[in-house]
Amino acid sequence: MIKGTVKIDAKICKGCELCIVACPQNALALSPNFNDKGYRYVELIYDACTGCVNCALVCPEAAITVYRQAKSSKKSQLKSE
Amino acid sequence: MEKEIRKEEPRLMKGNEALAEAAIRADIDAYFGYPITPQSEVIEYLMREVPNRKDKKIVVLQAESEVASINMVYGAAGAGARVMTSSSSPGISLMQEGISYIASAQLPCLIVNVVRGGPGLGTIQPSQGDYFQATKGGGHGDYHLIVLAPASVQEMADFVFDAFHLAEKYRNPAMILADGALGQMMEKVVLPPDGGLSKQPKPWATTGKTKDRNHNIITSLFIQPEEMEKVNLELQKKYEAMQSEVRWEEFQTDDAEILLVAFGLSARICQKVVDLGREKGIKIGLLRPITLYPFPYKRIDELADKVEFILDVEMNAGQMVEDVRLAVEGKVPVYFKGRMGGMIATPEEILQEIEAIHEKQNVLHD
Amino acid sequence: MNEKLLLDDGTELEQVFCRPDTLTDVPYHYCPGCGHSVVHNVLMEVVDELDIQDKTIGVAPVGCSVFAYHYMNIDMQEAAHGRACAVATGIKRVLPDKLVFTYQGDGDLAAIGTAETIHTVNRGENILIVFINNGIYGMTGGQMAPTTLPGMVTSTSPYGRDIHMSGYPLKITELAAQLPGAYYVTRQSVHNPNAVRKLKKAVTKAFEYQMQNKGTCFIEVVSNCPSGWKMTPVETIKYLEEVMFPYYPLGDVKVPKE
Ligand SMILES: Cc1ncc(C[n+]2csc(CCOP(=O)(O)OP(=O)(O)O)c2C)c(N)n1
Ligand code: SF4
Ligand SMILES: [Mg+2]
Numbered sequence: 287m288i289k290g291t292v293k294i295d296a297k298i299c300k301g302c303e304l305c306i307v308a309c310p311q312n313a314l315a316l317s318p319n320f321n322d323k324g325y326r327y328v329e330l331i332y333d334a335c336t337g338c339v340n341c342a343l344v345c346p347e348a349a350i351t352v353y354r355q356a357k358s359s360k361k362s363q364l365k366s367e
Numbered sequence: 368m369e370k371e372i373r374k375e376e377p378r379l380m381k382g383n384e385a386l387a388e389a390a391i392r393a394d395i396d397a398y399f400g401y402p403i404t405p406q407s408e409v410i411e412y413l414m415r416e417v418p419n420r421k422d423k424k425i426v427v428l429q430a431e432s433e434v435a436s437i438n439m440v441y442g443a444a445g446a447g448a449r450v451m452t453s454s455s456s457p458g459i460s461l462m463q464e465g466i467s468y469i470a471s472a473q474l475p476c477l478i479v480n481v482v483r484g485g486p487g488l489g490t491i492q493p494s495q496g497d498y499f500q501a502t503k504g505g506g507h508g509d510y511h512l513i514v515l516a517p518a519s520v521q522e523m524a525d526f527v528f529d530a531f532h533l534a535e536k537y538r539n540p541a542m543i544l545a546d547g548a549l550g551q552m553m554e555k556v557v558l559p560p561d562g563g564l565s566k567q568p569k570p571w572a573t574t575g576k577t578k579d580r581n582h583n584i585i586t587s588l589f590i591q592p593e594e595m596e597k598v599n600l601e602l603q604k605k606y607e608a609m610q611s612e613v614r615w616e617e618f619q620t621d622d623a624e625i626l627l628v629a630f631g632l633s634a635r636i637c638q639k640v641v642d643l644g645r646e647k648g649i650k651i652g653l654l655r656p657i658t659l660y661p662f663p664y665k666r667i668d669e670l671a672d673k674v675e676f677i678l679d680v681e682m683n684a685g686q687m688v689e690d691v692r693l694a695v696e697g698k699v700p701v702y703f704k705g706r707m708g709g710m711i712a713t714p715e716e717i718l719q720e721i722e723a724i725h726e727k728q729n730v731l732h733d
Numbered sequence: 734m735n736e737k738l739l740l741d742d743g744t745e746l747e748q749v750f751c752r753p754d755t756l757t758d759v760p761y762h763y764c765p766g767c768g769h770s771v772v773h774n775v776l777m778e779v780v781d782e783l784d785i786q787d788k789t790i791g792v793a794p795v796g797c798s799v800f801a802y803h804y805m806n807i808d809m810q811e812a813a814h815g816r817a818c819a820v821a822t823g824i825k826r827v828l829p830d831k832l833v834f835t836y837q838g839d840g841d842l843a844a845i846g847t848a849e850t851i852h853t854v855n856r857g858e859n860i861l862i863v864f865i866n867n868g869i870y871g872m873t874g875g876q877m878a879p880t881t882l883p884g885m886v887t888s889t890s891p892y893g894r895d896i897h898m899s900g901y902p903l904k905i906t907e908l909a910a911q912l913p914g915a916y917y918v919t920r921q922s923v924h925n926p927n928a929v930r931k932l933k934k935a936v937t938k939a940f941e942y943q944m945q946n947k948g949t950c951f952i953e954v955v956s957n958c959p960s961g962w963k964m965t966p967v968e969t970i971k972y973l974e975e976v977m978f979p980y981y982p983l984g985d986v987k988v989p990k991e
Pocket of ligand 1: 867871
């Protein structure tokens with residue numbers, strides 16, 4: 287698996303859950319906590335993110351930054367799988 | 368503005384065409400309009416002439432409606448262009464929403480209304496029935512246009528320059544309020560000099576955000592009441608400053624005992640009334656407001672101290688007369704003489720009215 | 734986009750997606766899950782990628798997206814309800830080298846602004862029209878739009894849109910495609926990641942066509958209005974797929990003959 291992760295700007299997240307539905311790894315979920323605007327925000331709940339960018343593409347708030355394993359290291363990773 | 372000495376030969380031109388030619392010489396960047404009598408010659412002239420002026424880069428576009436025209440004007444003005452439109456009464460009514468937006472967004476532009484008789488589709492004959500609409504705002508909200516009222520073909524041309532000068536100085540839409548007769552009649556005119564109106568930079572215009580500045584926004588939306596009030600106060604301050612641009616003309620007011628107040632075509636007729644009256648020994652004077660907004664309240668008030676009464680003459684049911692009464696504040700009686708629906712009072716008719724009032728006044732005084 | 738991140742296990746990650754540079758830091762006022770925001774993101778991403786911030790001028794008329802200028806860090810003009818195409822025409826005619834786009838709702842573009850829309854496309858005005866079809870008047874609180882589907886409940890069609898009274902949903906995109914001035918007409922959506930990718934391609938193409946002076950490009954985005962539809966954002970995805978797309982099929986409606 288390619289490794290990735292996301293950083294979600296909890297301050298501007300409105301908890302619309304569209305990213306949760308878009309994530310093929312089911313790695314996102316609503317936090318039990320609320321942000322200053324009163325929304326439950328989305329969090330990465332476990333370490334399955336592949337950095338596919340799907341969540342960020344559908345995020346209305348442009349609140350998600352996505353990171354992915356560098357291309358070079360990705361290749362070696364794939365081979366070893 | 369100072370009148371420069373013009374070397375050009377006089378030409379015989381229609382008012383609408385003189386205005387269109389002046390627009391070319393004022394280096395407009397764009398004209399957007401929709402045909403309507405009695406002003407279609409403006410767009411016709413521009414369509415015909417502009418392609419022959421290889422030194423000019425002027426967009427002339429026939430829009431699908433006056434609604435589209437005025438919004439094209441808004442867009443182009445926001446993008447920093449010197450831009451205008453022209454129409455006649457029903458078309459100007461259609462433009463009102465857009466004019467209100469332009470006033471609120473504080474964009475300079477020129478709107479020409481060659482007024483015809485109304486209400487409704489009315490008649491294509493000349494009228495001054497759009498005075499209220501022009502001077503009191505016309506559309507929604509608290510705003511004013513700068514309004515210039517020409518009384519000759521010469522002024523149809525000259526006021527294009529004056530209107531753009533003022534519009535750009537105050538970042539405010541300006542209107543030339545003419546009428547069907549001024550648009551259609553032919554007179555001698557010495558055209559304003561080509562390229563005689565310089566262009567100042569417009570750093571607020573939407574020309575594409577460069578790295579060295581914040582993005583420019585043209586808007587009339589101020590959703591927070593505090594902000595909306597602030598914008599309104601700013602506008603009111605601007606209108607206050609615009610009062611210094613007030614212009615009028617006087618004929619034989621020095622010794623006048625009776626004052627005529629009239630604008631545009633009516634003022635020309637009243638000039639004749641002054642002459643006819645004086646031949647009969649009646650000391651009549653005339654004040655012609657040239658700017659209808661700002662309005663020469665103060666000067667009318669001063670003259671009111673010296674005259675027996677005022678007769679306001681218009682081609683409508685009595686619109687400017689309300690401003691004259693405001694100026695005078697009851698000091699002397701203000702009477703009104705008007706014809707409507709495209710009818711124009713003759714000098715004799717007006718003089719008769721004066722004589723009748725005069726008689727009535729004397730009876731009252733006895 | 735070259736920020737790196739080091740995971741605990743030593744894997745080096747590189748940033749592959751972030752908020753577009755040409756968006757301001759102002760948080761959107763849109764309701765949670767509203768498609769307007771996604772389309773804004775896509776537009777500004779394309780502006781970034783084509784490096785056209787200094788050339789692009791947007792026009793946002795009245796509708797939920799009237800405040801687009803708070804978010805898009807480009808020169809923008811607000812327009813009266815329905816008049817975006819006329820305003821854009823005014824801008825483009827005096828600044829023909831700039832890239833001009835409108836961003837209009839369905840009420841704006843297909844009801845009150847129909848005349849301006851049709852005539853702008855018919856003139857082949859060299860601009861991009863972005864048309865957000867959410868089947869409703871979002872801003873004013875969920876009234877019936879010209880695009881509202883038969884039977885759809887809105888605050889002014891409380892028993893469902895009755896076609897005998899209000900006529901049929903207007904497929905103005907197909908109408909626009911009929912006009913010779915239309916160069917590229919497409920219907921897209923933003924309801925899932927692939928749809929967003931496709932929209933981005935369409936927007937990129939449209940700006941490129943504009944640079945080549947090809948004429949009007951028209952992109953409809955069949956979008957949602959969770960508040961007006963009285964659904965959760967996730968429920969709107971299903972509604973889009975099951976109800977909206979059958980009536981407003983996705984895909985290109987007119988592609989350049991080349
Ligand atoms: C002349 C005029 N009429 C009506 C309105 C009120 N109004 C504002 S937005 C709107 C409808 C917006 O719907 P749409 O264009 O579909 O945009 P959305 O909010 O759905 O994105 C209406 C009717 C207005 N602002 N101006
Ligand atoms: S009302 Fe509808 S269209 Fe407007 S922001 Fe909310 S969800 Fe979006
Ligand atoms: Mg809508």
